[in-house]
Amino acid sequence: MKTEHVMIGLSIAAALATLPSTALASASSNALSGIDTSEAPRVTQTVDSRVVSALGNTHLSLLDTVSPTGAVSDSTPMNHMQLVLQRSAKREAALQSLISAQHDPSSGKFHQWVTPQQFGQTFGVSDADIAAAAAWLTSQGFKVNGVLPNKMQIDFSGTAGQVKQAFHTQENHYIVNHVTHIANSGDISMPTALHSVVIGVAGLNDFRPQPLHQQPQVAQFNGSSQRFKIQQSPKANASASSGPTPMVNFEGGVRGFAPYDMQTIYNTSPLYTQGLTGKGIVIAVVEDQDMDVSDWPNFVSQFGLGGYGGTFTQFQPLLSPDTGNCTDPGGNNPDEESIETVLDSEYSTAVAPGASIWVATCNDAGSSNFFGGVFTAASNLINGASRPNIISASYGYGEGFTDSASKTAIDLMWAQADAEGISVFVSSGDSGSNPSFNGSIINGVPAIDANSFGSSANNTAVGGSDTADVLDGDSSKYFNTTLNAVYGSAKSYVPEITWNQSCGNTRAAKDLINGTALQFCKNALIYDPYGYYVTSESGSGGLSSVVSKPSWQRIVHGALKDQSRDLPDVSLFAGSYGGYSWVILCTGFYPCTPNFTSSVQLEGGTSLSSPMFAGIQALIDQGLQVAGGSANQGNAAPTLYELARNEYGGPTGSAPSTLAACDADNGTKGTSKCVFHNITDGGNSTQCIALQGETTTDCYYYGTIQNFEGFYGPTQVGLTSSSTTKYNANTAAFAAQAGWSAANGLGSVNANNLLSAWKSFDGL
Incomplete structure (x- = not known):
């Protein structure tokens, strides 16, 4: 002994x-x-x-x-x-x-x-x-x-x-x-x-956390239409997920967002003019596969971000030479790189172009823990001698797929990060009310679950939103028809709804058939008798069955009167109904060229939302440091909820006028003075199925597909719901609402206003 x-x-x-x-x-x-x-x-x-x-x-x-x-x-x-x-x-x-x-x-x-x-x-x-x-x-x-x-x-x-x-x-x-x-x-x-x-x-x-991005698309730019024509799904790689074909065919092509668009929509640009670019702040993205290291400088060059002084380092965060628990997963080449890693590194830079990006990768297999390289990379950083200011983890799966010891290890890790001053952002998921089905359809388990990797009380979970302009038919109000010198077209903030690819999208149902989501889904059975377009793709949110509700999550209007840690906390753009809007990646196999003369990859998912919010946090951290405060803020969520209470009001009593004023549907004109854009339209109730002999609970079945995908035979199809006998706004899992919601949390943010409010909260 x-x-x-x-x-x-x-x-x-x-x-x-x-x-x-x-x-x-x-x-x-x-x-x-x-x-x-x-x-x-x-x-x-x-x-x-x-x-x-x-x-x-x-x-x-x-x-x-x-x-x-x-x-x-x-x-x-x-x-x-x-x-x-x-x-x-x-x-x-x-x-x-x-x-x-x-x-x-x-x-x-x-x-x-x-x-x-x-x-x-x-x-x-x-x-x-x-x-x-x-x-x-x-x-x-x-x-x-x-x-x-x-x-x-x-x-x-x-x-x-x-x-x-x-x-x-x-x-x-x-x-x-x-x-x-x-x-x-x-x-x-x-x-x-x-x-x-x-x-x-x-x-x-x-059973380990999986990447939470959409199936990437290869597209060619058309200079005449200023749009991208999707050509094919890209060459398969280790982290690409499968998914349904979009339901809507956009004849003129699809829209590819550049960093400029995200900077304009979330109002980070005014911070750059103040010298706040994330300089001196380190964002670590934790991954289980490398990327081609030539991608990041190509991205920076293509989108005019080189003058901000950001840096990039890809490495394996070894805790100890003796422990040896992190080995190089490989992928530093065009054929094997992880699209997830590319997305995380490039879009944290897109928002914080002066920040230092650490791509910390550990192998899932070989010498690594079965639990996975993402956990190992994060744990080694948090326990290391040199630690980042911010960590973004774009991975997850449901608590139902996590044993108690592994869930405890996750929560211990994020609590330690919080105590050390590290701000952790985790994607909430890409499959509606159960984050375990990215690229597939919720089936065979409870349809309501929460991302085990993000349901700690010591991290900030980031959900997914969609811009409402496409469904509303008013894109010209918010976007120029011609791209600028850095390939952007956004004019201002754009009203947002919940990102939801399925017929459960209430805004799509309203705009396309002037009916309910349930009617929309029943109609879809007529035109899609084999269920090829059935999908669960949507920004995830839900109630933890393991972690109790932190006190700071009780203080805002709309907070659920439950005992659970609820997700998400905030949301940013993740994708669009029908697959019309994406962000542009510069990858090894499809590098960016001036004027996009060659094909590029388009991406989305809450894997995009989390690193972008990490980028916003880097701007906040630098701004607070310049004002005499700390460059480390620990978990951002407690402060975000305090600031949201000022705009949305508390959980009881009359709501202040700013609750309605900050509704995302008001656009820039109504929300220009708001910290948050309160996303009140849409929801993340998505489709769920039960194959023969299966049971999927928390699923309201509205019909039967006689031969699902032409192979599986009779299959019940439904919408995720807290009731199996009725489906409406009160039972849908989950509807957007005023204040906090399990569809979008507190909503998205105006970064410039967020910094001002945060400085005031910190007494600066």
Whole structure:
């Protein structure tokens, strides 16, 4: 035991970051003053492998009704699993108290951040308890790779056979939604003496966060129409998702938004004239595959962003040479690069052209945890010596696809980031009320779920909006017919609705048939008898079934009177009904050329929304720093909700006049003085299906497709709803509304006004 304790201590000391050199999220000695978390070790009994008991909810319950296709071979490597630890109630209360104070301008601990080592020493598990857990792992034949500086996770490796012996659970192969997975068949058991300090093991299954972008399109620019003609779906790559063909055929081509358009719509341009470009602020986008490093300078050059001084670095954030939990996933070439990574890096720069972009990538397979490279990249950054100001994660899946240990590890990670002053933005999802079905259709599970990767109380979840001008037929009011020198055409802010590709789009139903979404969907059955256009593509939102509602989410008009952490918090452009509007990417296979003489790729999804909001936060951070405040703000959501309360009013009482004035439908004329554009039209209730023998709950069925996609036979089709017997605005999952909504959160923002309000909130 003593020898193992020394080894673990050395492993902690060896947590040497190989990141870009400047430590950005600086700490303050004042942060921990007066906080006493001293305690005796909690492992007080002999750790006996013969005296074991189960840890509940440590397997995926969705697999209880799925038959395995076979057992995983005992010799199968299972690398970089994490024993997820549990802090004491005393330390948990102290952490929550500190984070609350860090966001309270009246507190002496306001914006006083901590380092990973301070976090671990004060809020982690005691060294003695860590040593006891690590010694037991070693006794079971596992290799202990190290302890994270937060003292909440022990990284270890072994085989499926060792997992079976030590944790008393069988690793099996399963097929879920036509994809083969590995997962443990039942809850794990381990020595009862360790239960007070162990929650479970992350990495026993390979259900991991997926990229949340639309299927990219290859398009050729037409100089006469100033539009793009979609040619084909691009060459397949590891992160491209499949999806339905758009329902609407735009004969003149489709619209490709440039950075200028996003800057104009969300009013970041006035900040650039003040010298606020994100300079000195680091945005890290966390990924599981590389990109061609020539893409970013090509993008910067094509769209006239080179004069702002932004920088780009792609690297693997190794926590320690000994741990070795992050290997290069590859993809730094046109044929294998990740479109997700390209999108995240380019559109964080599009909004914050002077910021430093860190593309932090770790491999999903090989030496990495089954849980995935995105988690590893984020965790290593947060626990590293050099940390970014902001993290954007454009990945996710539902809480129903996440075991309790993995969900706890996610939430622990984002809470640590918050305490260190890092602002984290996570895409809410691209499949309406259940984020697990990007590129497919909600089926076979509850149709209402929340993005497990973004439902922490310590991150800001970003949903998806759409510009209303196309459906309303008034594009000339908001866009010029000819592109400018940097390929933009937006004149001002454009009214927004919820991004929803399905017939559940209430604005589309109103504008196209002057009817309800339900009528629109029933009509679609006539023209689409095989269901080829059935889709769940929409900005996601919903109610967490795991995380309780943070106090700051209760304070604004429209807040649900529930006990759940609700998503999203805010929204930005993600796509358009019928696939008319996209953003332009510069990729390795389709590089941008002057005047777009060659083909380009067009993209969208909440994978776009999150890095753009991260870019807005970089402008805010620099503006606050210039005004004498902190360049680190921690979780942005508490401040955003406080500022929204000033415009939308509180959860009770009469609404102020600014609630109506800031309605997104008012456009620039009505919202020019608003911080938020309150998106009140549309919703993210999308289509759901039940194949033969399946049950999909939270789905209101309005019809049956006799042979779905010409292959699956009779299939029920419906709309996501809290009721299976009726469908209206009150049951749709979920409708936009005044104030906060599960369709768009607080709405989108006017970045210039947001900075002014934020400075006032911070007392600057």
